[in-house]
Amino acid sequence: MPFPMSLYDLLEQSLPFYNMLRRNVRKTSSLLKSPLPEPDLPVPANKNLLAWVGDEIVPRDDAKVSVFDSIVQGGDGVWEGLRVYNGKVFKLEEHLDRLFDSAKALAFNNIPTREEVKQAIFRTLIRNGMLDNAHIRLTLTRGKKVTSGMSPAFNLYGCTLIVLPEWKPPVYDNTHGVNLVTATTRRNSPNNLDSKIHHNNLLNNILAKIEGNNANTADAIMLDKDGYVSETNATNIFLVKKGRVLTPHADYCLPGITRATVMELVVKENLVLEERRISLSEFHTADEVWTTGTMGEITPVVKIDGRIVGDGKVGPVTQRIQKVYKKETEESGVPIPSY
Numbered sequence: 001m002p003f004p005m006s007l008y009d010l011l012e013q014s015l016p017f018y019n020m021l022r023r024n025v026r027k028t029s030s031l032l033k034s035p036l037p038e039p040d041l042p043v044p045a046n047k048n049l050l051a052w053v054g055d056e057i058v059p060r061d062d063a064k065v066s067v068f069d070s071i072v073q074g075g076d077g078v079w080e081g082l083r084v085y086n087g088k089v090f091k092l093e094e095h096l097d098r099l100f101d102s103a104k105a106l107a108f109n110n111i112p113t114r115e116e117v118k119q120a121i122f123r124t125l126i127r128n129g130m131l132d133n134a135h136i137r138l139t140l141t142r143g144k145k146v147t148s149g150m151s152p153a154f155n156l157y158g159c160t161l162i163v164l165p166e167w168k169p170p171v172y173d174n175t176h177g178v179n180l181v182t183a184t185t186r187r188n189s190p191n192n193l194d195s196k197i198h199h200n201n202l203l204n205n206i207l208a209k210i211e212g213n214n215a216n217t218a219d220a221i222m223l224d225k226d227g228y229v230s231e232t233n234a235t236n237i238f239l240v241k242k243g244r245v246l247t248p249h250a251d252y253c254l255p256g257i258t259r260a261t262v263m264e265l266v267v268k269e270n271l272v273l274e275e276r277r278i279s280l281s282e283f284h285t286a287d288e289v290w291t292t293g294t295m296g297e298i299t300p301v302v303k304i305d306g307r308i309v310g311d312g313k314v315g316p317v318t319q320r321i322q323k324v325y326k327k328e329t330e331e332s333g334v335p336i337p338s339y
Contacts, residue, residue, distance in 0.1 A: 043166065
């Protein structure tokens, strides 16, 4: 029996109450019910988080976008990962610069203002009480479409803003180091899709991450089309050889915010920094290797493709950079205002 369209407005008004009741009723059957048990969360406190979606703050289970949103239809969005330290958002302005640059590169229209995005971030953090040791996944989609399809001409509602905060310590073992494997999946070339656009269509990275998972390593190194190291599936990468610090050109990789911060710190520490093409064998024979990223910070690498890096322990230059990076996060950042 078709749904009576005369009741559509009433249905929309009743849905929030219905969803609240449904969350508290034990389900007995469902056409698409998953046979999997409810999984444990890495951080149980995140079960009750509040997220910003569109123009409102909603509970975790209600944090959803429309099936007509471009992020669902084609992974059509841009994003940033940010960290909160001691009541401040670290490198907020730099992350917003990249978010808006990416949105412009993808020809987004009807974008919220920089101040509106900031207010959404601050208000969401305050409502969650997340003023330290928190991570934000900030996403801006092209928005909802009037009908399904690829064309941005169907996006007539404006962009969708999502602020997803979580209690999240660094995701890698930054004390003892991690292992990496080299993926067969090559990093996208600027000829195809420029990695300087921080977009949500992450299949290139996900395919490499699957290879890392299958090898039981933290992540996977990705090479460019010529066989030089680009980055990992999730982070930028550095090596140390005879006291010199090297990192690949940002031609095939994302020029990360943490990467740029670390490069500045290397120079401040009076270390020699070299940015150039680096072959895989140079990483295999390096004295030290580390990766950089907002979610993982500075992560030592102790083994690559079964080869021990250096003496297999976290090296002195890595420890030095970790120390000055920690100091940087403690002393800088944009303060979260009180309302």
